[in-house]
Amino acid sequence: MKGNQQQLPKDFFLYNASTARCKSYVNMREVTERFCLKPGEYVIIPSTFDPHKESEFLLRPFEEEETEEEKQFRAIFQQIAGDDMQINANELRTVLNRVIAKHKELKTEGFSLESCRSMIALMDTDGTGHLNLQEFKHLWNKIKKWKLVFTRYDTDKSSTISSFEMRNALTEAGFQLNNQLYDIICMRYANENMELDFDSYISCLVRLEGMFRAFRAFDRDGDGIIKLNVFEWLQLTMYA
């Protein structure tokens, strides 16, 4: 609909699916929701819980204003992503490798396509198989934060992080693990000399972050235990 001031015909609702809606439809006096919408015109439809009732509504839309940095970020993202404003694994690989190539202090062979696919799976909260601006921003902020930790804990300035340094780095990055998990992580992500280069380090942290998030999301009653059947198990672990 483009600047249409008239009452919307019934057909409009037959042929246009809703873009966003409240998570649960309950008879509350106040409902607050947060949506991320593409630029465009939208119709907002408030309704009473019981049908055939009349009521007054107070609608308060808030929107965040972008800082100068965010505007620049959006412009760069748009340039990579194109009109669909979504990036795929290849595009993510281009961005990440372009950035780390500038940092000579980071010893790395660059991110493989496989690592980027895994990163997309772990950061793709809306399940599209791509990263939108929000998801990419989230990943980007994490990488920026984790890069600082990497350089701080690379105490011997080897441009890689040893399995010993990795423990401290993980703690600093906010992950409290047990010894067995530290060992498993080094076995999986370190090279023959028990060192992690930057891309392995980031891949590891992205997965840790994703796996912690998946656990919390599944632990709905918050008792620290999740119960999974085989399909739920595969859904969580195959897309990672």
Next chain:
Amino acid sequence: MKGNQQQLPKDFFLYNASTARCKSYVNMREVTERFCLKPGEYVIIPSTFDPHKESEFLLRPFEEEETEEEKQFRAIFQQIAGDDMQINANELRTVLNRVIAKHKELKTEGFSLESCRSMIALMDTDGTGHLNLQEFKHLWNKIKKWKLVFTRYDTDKSSTISSFEMRNALTEAGFQLNNQLYDIICMRYANENMELDFDSYISCLVRLEGMFRAFRAFDRDGDGIIKLNVFEWLQLTMYA
């Protein structure tokens, strides 16, 4: 100990850990176990369940004889692995890429180091971070079988497998999944044209195999539901 015919001193047991032992120590008349041991001399110590009892034992060691093919396979493995008879991710990458380079009908960029690390994690049943001969043989036989499926289901001879063909290939390879899982798998492993090249296809199947196995191992009571705390969850998912 080297060909020592005398009674072993107490110290021997203080300084030599056992190489293999029965899984559970119970008072059964007959115990059968299967071990995979490195070449060497071993001491076998039968014991009564209750202490200070005397008894007679009948010990029957069986060993499998290698076929000619297996001998060749062992020789190749030894060549790659060196004296430790274990291969790491780099060595695995060399082998796999050397083999697939010979198959011109398989369109692939080759296996990345990241894929090989993941494969080792999923096939490494004894948790050493490397593959021993048995584990590599298991992986190798799977890849051989899955390659046949790949070429059979690549019906349009595109040298890649489309997401549509992938469903049939997965069923043929013995994986019964639901629609949601097929979608997730394609999103994770297919490229922009919704096609899987050979290395993505194999990475996907190795992970499926590993995840099914992990689920079965954790579902000890066989009720089809696993319960995990956060550390168990991370142990299973970070080493994958």
